[in-house]
Amino acid sequence: MAVIHEATLSPGKVELAAAWLATRPWAVGLRLGDRIGGYRFDDPAGEVGVEFLLVSATDADGLDRVVHLPVTYRGAPLEGAEDHLLGTTEHSALGTRWVYDGCADPVAVHVLLTAVLTGGEQEPLEYHRRSGRVEHPAVTVRAHGSGSWRADEVPPFDGVSIVHDxxxxxxxxxxxxxxVKRLLDGVPVPGDETLEVVWPQGRGVLVGVRRLG
Structure with missing residues (x-):
């Protein structure tokens, strides 16, 4: 269950994403639009928020695109990950949050790998309002892994290497x-096991996994 607090974020998620994308060579000329939605997987330790954002965009040729951006939210800096920090945001309920590129955060990569290999699905949402009322919003983005592994068969790890970005x-x-697809371009994702994502007006295989060696 992904717990979300009714809160304000300053700066917001799309604002942080836009500033970070402006530093990526592959995103030159890309203009972000509205947030389409996202899906989440839980950190078993309950310490790190893991979200995969989907945001509409327009590329340098004026074509409509979709950006798929994994991010993590942490209550303290991730040691050694300064180059992968999108920025910090002030969360009105949780305080300062350090926001990282999820592709470089071992917690995000492990929960993503687990979902793909075990056939996992996005976490249901539990929305906590300031009044104390708890709501369970309808799911608008669905993610589903293709694998049939047991969770205890997925090996633990402390680090991740980005080979190509x-x-x-x-x-x-x-x-x-x-x-992990970052910018949807119609090119298939390689992998023996995959994660398919369905969102309003779209669907695609956004993650592929294959065993090395």
């Missing part, structure tokens, strides 16, 4: 190659 990020961790 372009419109798709290629990661290596625990003997797996994990390809």
């Amino acid at each position: 372009h419109t798709a990020a290629v990661l290596e961790a625990a003997g797996f190659e994990i390809t």
